Amino acid sequence: MKSFVLFAVTAAAIAQDGAALFRARCAVPYCHGQAGSAGRAPKLIGHTYNSSAVFSIVSGGLPAKGMPGFDRDLTAEEIEAVTRYVMTFAGAGPRKNEWGISSRTQLTPELERSRNLFFDAARMNGCGRCHEVDGWGSKVGPDLSRSASWNLRGGSGKGVVTARIGAETFPALVLEPGSVTRLWDLGSRLPVLRTVAGADLQTDAASRWDHAAETRAYSDAELQLIRPFLQWARKQQPDAR
Amino acid sequence: MRTWSCLFVVVANLLAQADWGTHGGNYAAWRYSSLAQIHTSNVGRLTPAWSFQTGDIEHGLQATPIVQRGVMYVSTSQGWVIALNAADGRLIWEYRYAPENTAVYGKQNRGVAVSQGMVLLGTADNHAVGIDAQTGKEKWRVNMEDTRQCGCNITGAPLAVKDVAVFGVTGGDSAHRGYLTALNIRTGRFHWRFYTIPGPEENGHETWPGDSWRHGGGSTWMTGSYDAELNLLYWGVGNAAGDILSKNRRGDNLYTASVVALNPDTGKLVWHYQEVPHDVWDYDSVYELVLADLPVAGKMRKLLFHSTKAGYTWLLDRSNGEFIKAWQFVKHSNWVAGITEGGKLVGRRDPEIGKGLFVCPSAMGGKSWNESAWSPRTGLLYLPVVEACNDLMAREQEPQEGQIYIGGSWIIKPPPDGKIEGYLAAFDPLTGSRKWSLPGKTWFMASLLATAGDLLFTGDPEGNFFALDARDGKKLWSFQTGGGHRGGAITYAVNGRQYVATPLGWGSFLGMFHLSIFPDAPAPRAGSALMVFALPEVGQ
Incomplete structure (x- = not known):
C-alpha cells in the first residue's frame, strides 16, 4: 500500500x-x-x-x-x-514483455489455414510437436524454414539412431554425446529430452523410425495444404530473399 | 462394506504416518496426518526447529512440500526444486529450472510429486520434468504443448499413480482446450492424454456448437485424487471459455465445471458429474476432491466431497458419480436460487451482453484454490471461505488460439451486508451444518492442515502461523513468521520427532489483488521460505 x-x-x-x-x-x-x-x-x-x-x-x-x-x-x-x-507508469519498471508471448504474423486466409493445420491443437499440435516454425513449436526435428523442398510424408530421418539403455530400445536423436548425453527419445508420442550416462548408452546408426507413422494423423491432401505455410516461412529467411 | 472402509482408513493412515507423501497428504486429499505427538495440550510449547530461504521470491512460496523418508522436496514459483534434510533443513541438492516463456497464468508452482525415486515437476512454460530424487539431476523433460501457442502452462502439483505421473494444465481463461497428460515416471514417455472437451465423434461433443470445443477452456490447474481400490483417478475440471460469454457455446459444455473419474492405466473416462452445466460465472471446479467413506441414510457410501468456487460442496458417490447432495458453504449466493435434491440448478442468473449483473460468490470463488482439510477424528470438513460478489458483464469476443478469452468483465463488489470477508469454518460434510468459524483479519489464503492431535494449522496474509483446536476452533498457539501465507503446511516425523512445516511468502494473482480488496490492511509480506516447528527435545 x-x-x-x-x-x-x-x-x-x-x-x-x-x-x-x-x-x-x-x-x-x-x-x-x-x-x-x-x-x-x-x-x-x-x-x-x-x-x-x-x-x-x-x-x-x-x-x-x-x-x-x-x-x-x-x-x-x-x-x-x-x-x-x-x-504515469512509463519508465516505472523493467522494459520487457512480461509474458513473452509472440504475436502471430498476419497471414492471408489461405496461409492461415495452412499454418493452423501445421500446428493443429486437435492433433496434439501436429507438426509443431517436433518442428519449430515462425516462433511456435518444438525444436526436435530440422528447421523446415531452412529447406527449399520437403518430403512431408517420408521426412528425412537424418540423424535418427537406435538407442539402447539396458533393456530399453528406442529411436533417438543424440544432441550432446559425452559422459552425460542429452538425446531426444522419439519412442514417445510427445518427444522426451532425456539425460543419460554416456556409459549406459549404446547406439546403432540403423533405425526403423518412420516419419510416415508420425504423420499419419494427416491425409495426403492435408499435407499438401501445409506446403504453402512452409513456402511462406522459407521466404521469410534472410538468405531466401 | 465396513471392512473395506476401515481398510481404506488404515491404508490412508499408514501413508500419512511419518511422511507427507503426496500433495494432499494422502491420495484422498485429506490434508490430515495421523501423527499426534503434538496435540491440543502441548501445542503451546511449539518452537521453531529450522528455517530455509529459497531465494525465489516472485509470487511467493505457494507449494505444499513433500516429505519422504526424512527428505523434504519443495518447489518454487519459477520451478526450482530443493531437497532438504527434513530434520534440520540442511540442503541436500537444488535443481533450478529456467522457464523460456511464460503464459499469462504466470510463474507459480504449487508442488511436486515424488515417486519411484523421481521428483516430478510441472513448469511455467508447460514442460514436465523428471528429476532423480537422489542426485537432483534432470533425467527427462517433455514439452506438453508449446506455451507460445496454447497460452497455457502448469502451476499445479502432478499426481503420481502407479507407473505414471499425471499433469494438469492452466488455460481456462484462454482460447484453449484443456487436458490431463500421463507420462511414465521413469522415462517421461507419453502414456495418455484425456481432453476435458470431447472431440468430434466423442460422447459429449454435441454439447459444443460449431468450433467452440477447440477453445472452450476446461483447464485442470489443481491436483486430483486417487482411489486405489476402485482404480479411479479423480480430477476437477475448470470453467468454460469464454468465461462469461455464452452465445458462442450454447449447451452444457461437457466436461467443464465437472468432476471426471478416469482409469489411470488408460486415461479413459469412467464417469463424470457436471456440477455447473454451461458455466457463465467462471466457476472452476478444479479444486481438491476429498475422498471419505461415511454412512448416508444408514448405508456406508464411498463419498467424494468437492467444495468449489460456486460456494457449494457437492457430495458424490465416487464409485459411480451419483449425485447425493450439494450444500451451500458461503453465506452470500445468488447465482442460482438453489440446487434440487436431484442436483439440478434452479433459478439461474446468467450475465448478459452489455448489462451488469450482481452475482455472488465472485469469480475469485467462495473459496480460492488453497485447500481444505478433513479430519476423520472430528468428522469435520474445514474450509477457507471468502464472502465476495461481483458485477458481471458479458462482452462480444472472438476467440484467438492461446489468447485470453474471457468474453466480459467482472468488478469485485462487497456482498449486500457491506464487507468482503474471509474466515475458516468447520462443517459437517453430510449436512453442511457449520460447527464453528474463525474470522480472518482479512481472509485466509493458505491451505489447511488437520492432525490426529485434534489440531488445525494454517497461516494468514498478516504472517501468523497458528494452531486451532479442531473441535471448537479455539486458538491455541500462534507464531509471527514475518511473511504472508499462501502455501500448504504439512506435518511429518523424522526419528520419532514430529515436525510442522509451513511455506511462507505472499504471492499469486489473488495475492496481488489483496490491497485493492483490503486497502486499509497492511500489505502482506513477500518472500519464499520454509519455517519448521517442533516441540522442544527432551532435556531442553
Missing part, C-alpha cells in the same frame, strides 16, 4: 481519480494488477505509451486480446483520467 500511496501523491490530482478508477476496473486479479504491476493481462509498468492510443484502447478495448472496452461504463472524462494515470 505504501508504494501505491507514494505513487499517487506524486501524480497529478486528476490522475488520483484515474488511480481510483484503475484500482476498481483495471487492477482486478485477471487483468493489470495493482498499480499496473500485471495480473493475467500484460504488465503496464515500464512501457512507453502514446496517450491517444491508450485512450482509444481503454474506450474500445482490444477484442482480439480479451481487453474489454470501457466506453459503456465510463464517461469520456473518466477514461481520460484513467489514461493520465496509465501514462
Whole structure:
C-alpha cells in the first residue's frame, strides 16, 4: 500500500481519480494488477505509451486480446483520467514483455489455414510437436524454414539412431554425446529430452523410425495444404530473399 | 462394506504416518496426518526447529512440500526444486529450472510429486520434468504443448499413480482446450492424454456448437485424487471459455465445471458429474476432491466431497458419480436460487451482453484454490471461505488460439451486508451444518492442515502461523513468521520427532489483488521460505 500511496501523491490530482478508477476496473486479479504491476493481462509498468492510443484502447478495448472496452461504463472524462494515470507508469519498471508471448504474423486466409493445420491443437499440435516454425513449436526435428523442398510424408530421418539403455530400445536423436548425453527419445508420442550416462548408452546408426507413422494423423491432401505455410516461412529467411 | 472402509482408513493412515507423501497428504486429499505427538495440550510449547530461504521470491512460496523418508522436496514459483534434510533443513541438492516463456497464468508452482525415486515437476512454460530424487539431476523433460501457442502452462502439483505421473494444465481463461497428460515416471514417455472437451465423434461433443470445443477452456490447474481400490483417478475440471460469454457455446459444455473419474492405466473416462452445466460465472471446479467413506441414510457410501468456487460442496458417490447432495458453504449466493435434491440448478442468473449483473460468490470463488482439510477424528470438513460478489458483464469476443478469452468483465463488489470477508469454518460434510468459524483479519489464503492431535494449522496474509483446536476452533498457539501465507503446511516425523512445516511468502494473482480488496490492511509480506516447528527435545 505504501508504494501505491507514494505513487499517487506524486501524480497529478486528476490522475488520483484515474488511480481510483484503475484500482476498481483495471487492477482486478485477471487483468493489470495493482498499480499496473500485471495480473493475467500484460504488465503496464515500464512501457512507453502514446496517450491517444491508450485512450482509444481503454474506450474500445482490444477484442482480439480479451481487453474489454470501457466506453459503456465510463464517461469520456473518466477514461481520460484513467489514461493520465496509465501514462504515469512509463519508465516505472523493467522494459520487457512480461509474458513473452509472440504475436502471430498476419497471414492471408489461405496461409492461415495452412499454418493452423501445421500446428493443429486437435492433433496434439501436429507438426509443431517436433518442428519449430515462425516462433511456435518444438525444436526436435530440422528447421523446415531452412529447406527449399520437403518430403512431408517420408521426412528425412537424418540423424535418427537406435538407442539402447539396458533393456530399453528406442529411436533417438543424440544432441550432446559425452559422459552425460542429452538425446531426444522419439519412442514417445510427445518427444522426451532425456539425460543419460554416456556409459549406459549404446547406439546403432540403423533405425526403423518412420516419419510416415508420425504423420499419419494427416491425409495426403492435408499435407499438401501445409506446403504453402512452409513456402511462406522459407521466404521469410534472410538468405531466401 | 465396513471392512473395506476401515481398510481404506488404515491404508490412508499408514501413508500419512511419518511422511507427507503426496500433495494432499494422502491420495484422498485429506490434508490430515495421523501423527499426534503434538496435540491440543502441548501445542503451546511449539518452537521453531529450522528455517530455509529459497531465494525465489516472485509470487511467493505457494507449494505444499513433500516429505519422504526424512527428505523434504519443495518447489518454487519459477520451478526450482530443493531437497532438504527434513530434520534440520540442511540442503541436500537444488535443481533450478529456467522457464523460456511464460503464459499469462504466470510463474507459480504449487508442488511436486515424488515417486519411484523421481521428483516430478510441472513448469511455467508447460514442460514436465523428471528429476532423480537422489542426485537432483534432470533425467527427462517433455514439452506438453508449446506455451507460445496454447497460452497455457502448469502451476499445479502432478499426481503420481502407479507407473505414471499425471499433469494438469492452466488455460481456462484462454482460447484453449484443456487436458490431463500421463507420462511414465521413469522415462517421461507419453502414456495418455484425456481432453476435458470431447472431440468430434466423442460422447459429449454435441454439447459444443460449431468450433467452440477447440477453445472452450476446461483447464485442470489443481491436483486430483486417487482411489486405489476402485482404480479411479479423480480430477476437477475448470470453467468454460469464454468465461462469461455464452452465445458462442450454447449447451452444457461437457466436461467443464465437472468432476471426471478416469482409469489411470488408460486415461479413459469412467464417469463424470457436471456440477455447473454451461458455466457463465467462471466457476472452476478444479479444486481438491476429498475422498471419505461415511454412512448416508444408514448405508456406508464411498463419498467424494468437492467444495468449489460456486460456494457449494457437492457430495458424490465416487464409485459411480451419483449425485447425493450439494450444500451451500458461503453465506452470500445468488447465482442460482438453489440446487434440487436431484442436483439440478434452479433459478439461474446468467450475465448478459452489455448489462451488469450482481452475482455472488465472485469469480475469485467462495473459496480460492488453497485447500481444505478433513479430519476423520472430528468428522469435520474445514474450509477457507471468502464472502465476495461481483458485477458481471458479458462482452462480444472472438476467440484467438492461446489468447485470453474471457468474453466480459467482472468488478469485485462487497456482498449486500457491506464487507468482503474471509474466515475458516468447520462443517459437517453430510449436512453442511457449520460447527464453528474463525474470522480472518482479512481472509485466509493458505491451505489447511488437520492432525490426529485434534489440531488445525494454517497461516494468514498478516504472517501468523497458528494452531486451532479442531473441535471448537479455539486458538491455541500462534507464531509471527514475518511473511504472508499462501502455501500448504504439512506435518511429518523424522526419528520419532514430529515436525510442522509451513511455506511462507505472499504471492499469486489473488495475492496481488489483496490491497485493492483490503486497502486499509497492511500489505502482506513477500518472500519464499520454509519455517519448521517442533516441540522442544527432551532435556531442553
